[in-house]
Amino acid sequence: MTTPLDRLGFAQSLLVRHSAERTGPTPALADHPDAGLLLFTGETAVLRRTGEGASAILAAEAGARAPEPLPLLFLGRVGDRPVFAGALPVEAATLYAEDPGYRVLDLRSVAVEGAVPAAELGLLATAKSLLSWHARHGFCANCGSPTVIACGGFRRDCPSCRTEHFPRTDPVVIMLVTRGDHCLLGRQARFLPGVYSCLAGFLEPGETIEDAVRRETFEEAGLPVGAVHYRASQPWPFPSSLMIGCEAEALGDELILDRDELEDARWFSRADVRLMLDRRHPDGLLTPPPMAIANLLVRGFADGF
Structure with a gap:
């Protein structure tokens, strides 16, 4: 097994961020007939079908069938092509959903399905995060x-x-806590049945990443933690977080769970984790899907990295 970063949702992006173009008059969609356009209707993205797949980058005229997208944002460029993002009323989704040339899909499902090329997911994350911020x-x-x-x-x-x-952007630490050949995984009541994941929590003001990992692990599982190592990060546009993936070494193995935070947490062996990743665990236990950074952390542990 491997830990492929290219399967991590929202971590790749085609976007070239042209910050210099933001300081003066910014490009306007009406002036660029070749521009790309990303559209959201509420929490769902409008995708253009491309054979058996889809693309999040629409032609500029794709927005003409609906009310003018508001706000309309200039994200940057893909190659030399300016790219914009806009929000439509929720009811406008039917204008695209009823057209066989389009799909309307919530952003989490886009990532889980791999509905668009991986490098477009970062574009969608930027657009969704910015649009959510403007709405609030x-x-x-x-x-x-x-x-x-x-x-x-x-x-x-x-x-x-x-x-x-x-x-x-709200930073979140997400950590795989290990002790020898076992790792700690937990679940919240809102998780799908059988899914166990890494512990996680928001970084607080004036706190280091390492201390946030230690604090959250102790608060949720009553477990002291020593060394902490950074592994990878993932933009998480729900609405706008950055998941900071870490591995941490437990200083003990006794768990005292905060039942307000966790429905359950337990130690899993490498063999258990491999079965969960392969969806062959005898109790039907699972890990999060490959697009989630928790999967990358757990898979790295299973592979001995």
């Missing part, structure tokens, strides 16, 4: 006045008090 930050946190879009959508400005507001 129409007013100035400093004075309460309405704000306006600036820098192509990578900033909102307050005309009243001149405060500049920037999109936020």
Whole structure:
């Protein structure tokens, strides 16, 4: 078994971020007939069918069949082609869902299915995160006045008090805690039946990644942790987080679970983990799908990395 980074959802992107183009007048969709367009209707993405697959990058005219996308953001470029993203009313989804040339699919399913090329998932993550931020930050946190879009959508400005507001990304530590040939996996009540995953939690202000791993593991499982090692990261646009994948070494094996956080947690052997990854565990236990960073961490443990 391997730990393929190319299967990690949202971690690859075709986007070239042209920050220099955001400082002055930004490109406009109407001026670029060759532009690419990403469209969301609520939590779902509009995809263009391409033979047996699909693409998230639509032609500019694809937005003409619906009300004007608002907001319309300039993301950057794919090659020399400017790419924009826009939000449509939820009811506009039917305008595309009823057309055999399109698919309308929620973003998590897009990643799990591999419905679009892996390098387009990063584009979708950027678009979804930015659109979600704009939907929630129409007013100035400093004075309460309405704000306006600036820098192509990578900033909102307050005309009243001149405060500049920037999109936020919430860092989350997700850790595979190990002790010898066993690893700790847990489940929350909201998980699908039989799924066990890595522990995780939000990084707090003024806290290092390593200390966040130690704190969250102790809070959720009552387990002290020593050494912590960074492994990989994954953008997680629900609505806008960065999953920071780590491996951590437990200093003991006794578990004291916080039942408000975890329905269950237990130690699993490498053999158990391999069966879970292969969906052959006798109790029907599973790991998260390959698009999730928890799968990458668990698979690395199973492979002895």
